Amino acid sequence: MHIQEHIITNIPVFEIKDTFEKVLEFFQDTTYSHVAIVEDGRFLGVFSENDTAALLPSTEIEQFRYELEGFFVRRDTNWLDVLExxxxxxxxxxxxLSEKEEVLGYYDLSDIVTVFIDTPFFTDPGSILVVATGINDYSFSEIAQIVESNNAKLIGGFITDTQNDVIQVTLKITTNNYNKVVQTFRRYNYHILFGNSDDQFLEDLKDRSDYLDKYLNV
Known part of the structure; x- marks a missing residue:
């Protein structure tokens, strides 16, 4: 997937020798979170909009040299690493940045998210399934095997949350044999957090509950 076509070249960079006058104007006129600071054309870091509250326009950027954040990406950085x-x-x-540490331009988050949304994970038909398991038990190859062993296809998947030694994985699979896939995940001790197709397991529980209610009311 090529995201280089989304490089923006008309957003400014600012020299460390400058004052904050134009930096403050930039943040006032945009909704961006950061902007690049350079010294003699070479990248030094980014300045955050969060740090502008008490700044005077006449303040020199040089005074904040050691408070600049150092994150950036390269032209050949893949889109998932850019999102990360x-x-x-x-x-x-x-x-x-270029290999010479020059600022080639910027990526805008909204542009990269649009690229992500245009991937087959979102555009191809299928069903969403969110499963959870212990971090030590997590194996994407096992997840793929569970899906494919039920004659379904795994369109895509990614980790959407990790906390308290539990990992959450969001999957998109073809709709054929969806319920069999869900039941197999349960047999392998995965927790089903979300599914956008009818889950026969839950339907069966509901039917049995309704039957029990009727039996008790006889």
Whole structure:
């Protein structure tokens, strides 16, 4: 997947020798979280909009040299790593550096999310299934095997949460044999957190519960 076509080249970078006057204007005129700071054309770091609250326009950027954040991506960084960098740094703008540490441009978070949404995971027909298991038990190859052993196809999957030694994986699978896939995951001790297709297991429980209610009311 090529995301280089989304490189933005008309967003400014600022020299460390400058004052914050134009930086403050930039943040006032946009909704971006960060902007790149350079020294003699070479990347030094990014300055955060969160740090502008008490700044005067006449303040020199040089005074904040050691408070700049150092995150960036390269032109050949793949789109998943770009997304991860956005998330890890709580940013919506990422500078892209050349091998000479020059700023080639930026990625805008909304553009990269659009690329993600256009992947087959979202565009191809199928059903969403969210499963959870222990981190030490997690195996994506096992997940794929469970899906495919029931004559279904795994369209895509990714880790959507990790906490308290439990990993959550969101899957998209073809709709054929969906309920068999769900039941097999249960047999392998996966917790089913979400499914957007009718789950026969839950339907059976509901039917049995309804039957029991009727029996007790006789």
């Amino acid at each position: 960098s956005f998330a890890r740094n709580e940013a919506n703008l990422l500078p892209i």
